[in-house]
Amino acid sequence: MARLPPHVPQISTGDPITAALWNSFIYAANFHLRAPSALLYQSVSQSVPPITRVRITYDSPVRDTDGGHDPANNSSRYTIKTAGTYLVAVASGTALQGPAGGEQSVGILVNGTTFWADHLRARDQAFSAILGSCTAEIPFQIGDFVETSLWQDSGLTQTTIASTTVGSWMGLHWVGV
Amino acid sequence: MPPPYPQPIPGGANVTQTGTAALWNANIPPITNFLTHRPFAYLWQTIAQVLPGTSDRPRTPILLNAGYDNSGAHSTTVNTSRYTCQLPGLYHVIGQLGLQLPVIVGTAERTSHLEIRINGTAYTDAPLIFDTGPANTGGTVQASIYAQLRLGDYIDITGESYFNPITTFTDYRRPAMFVHWVSI
Numbered sequence: 001m002a003r004l005p006p007h008v009p010q011i012s013t014g015d016p017i018t019a020a021l022w023n024s025f026i027y028a029a030n031f032h033l034r035a036p037s038a039l040l041y042q043s044v045s046q047s048v049p050p051i052t053r054v055r056i057t058y059d060s061p062v063r064d065t066d067g068g069h070d071p072a073n074n075s076s077r078y079t080i081k082t083a084g085t086y087l088v089a090v091a092s093g094t095a096l097q098g099p100a101g102g103e104q105s106v107g108i109l110v111n112g113t114t115f116w117a118d119h120l121r122a123r124d125q126a127f128s129a130i131l132g133s134c135t136a137e138i139p140f141q142i143g144d145f146v147e148t149s150l151w152q153d154s155g156l157t158q159t160t161i162a163s164t165t166v167g168s169w170m171g172l173h174w175v176g177v
Numbered sequence: 178m179p180p181p182y183p184q185p186i187p188g189g190a191n192v193t194q195t196g197t198a199a200l201w202n203a204n205i206p207p208i209t210n211f212l213t214h215r216p217f218a219y220l221w222q223t224i225a226q227v228l229p230g231t232s233d234r235p236r237t238p239i240l241l242n243a244g245y246d247n248s249g250a251h252s253t254t255v256n257t258s259r260y261t262c263q264l265p266g267l268y269h270v271i272g273q274l275g276l277q278l279p280v281i282v283g284t285a286e287r288t289s290h291l292e293i294r295i296n297g298t299a300y301t302d303a304p305l306i307f308d309t310g311p312a313n314t315g316g317t318v319q320a321s322i323y324a325q326l327r328l329g330d331y332i333d334i335t336g337e338s339y340f341n342p343i344t345t346f347t348d349y350r351r352p353a354m355f356v357h358w359v360s361i
Contacts, residue, residue: 005213008206017196028209085217087269087357105317107349115349117273120317122306134319135271137219137355139245175357176215176247 093131
């Protein structure tokens with residue numbers, strides 16, 4: 001559901017407060033009380049081959065005020081319905097398969113081409129799982145889409161941790177224009 | 178251009194008032210339009226910065242020469258590391274630090290640190306742990322804080338170096354700072 005960012009006009013001295021004017025205020029108040037936001041989780045694990053930027057698929061939306069996510073088609077994407085600057089936060093990670101080594105990164109990818117943030121770290125320590133997260137403020141136009149990118153170079157195919165707690169998720173909310 | 182910062186709404190109308198244009202203009206558009214244009218900024222670095230190598234682990238302010246700021250809180254030419262508060266209140270601040278490794282240029286030290294500071298005082302610190310194996314690709318780290326800022330308070334982020342100079346990334350792993358106003 002596309003929405004326009006609200007704007008409430010000033011009026012001239014002597015002008016009445018019309019129903020349309022009042023309704024512009026109601027629209028603005030309700031927009032800010034329930035600004036565009038989404039929270040998506042992954043409940044089914046996903047393979048992450050080495051040296052391959054995998055886009056995390058989300059099958060379990062917790063909330064999606066504007067209908068920007070479709071769990072059946074392009075489920076890695078949240079597609080912007082309301083223009084503006086958003087705060088986007090993502091997290092993802094893998095369970096350990098094989099020896100530790102190499103690096104792993106979790107990034108925020110816009111329109112399939114542009115990274116806005118990235119958490120790149122070593123996989124040197126002994127661990128049972130390694131997760132990362134990152135956050136960015138990003139200006140969007142209607143139709144732009146944002147995804148979570150996961151990359152690793154352990155030399156083996158790894159598997160994402162799918163959980164509603166410490167697994168892969170993407171959350172976002174509208175900040176302003 | 179700074180947004181039209183509102184003051185808190187002084188109170189309701191008295192019993193003899195009707196809905197005048199003056200009452201409307203003084204209260205309704207300023208507060209609602211402010212919420213649509215609340216202060217925020219996304220700032221980053223496009224010119225690589227070399228953090229100096231000394232034995233005392235200096236924390237070097239990270240220069241942010243690009244991005245967008247809707248409230249006149251950041252300059253791309255003067256004190257470019259700083260976001261200076263123009264409207265008091267609670268802010269959410271996120272910092273990112275991205276540093277290259279020895280095979281590219283820099284240091285043999287395995288760790289660095291990202292700090293977020295208010296008026297030069299650190300409020301959080303996050304370590305950046307580099308890989309030591311082959312195919313070094315550097316490292317990035319993020320940290321975030323909520324900050325209660327007064328008019329003129331400034332926020333910046335710093336990076337740590339040790340013995341050898343180390344250079345920032347300028348691609349998507351670049352240093353960055355994201356700020357937005359939450360509440361008065």
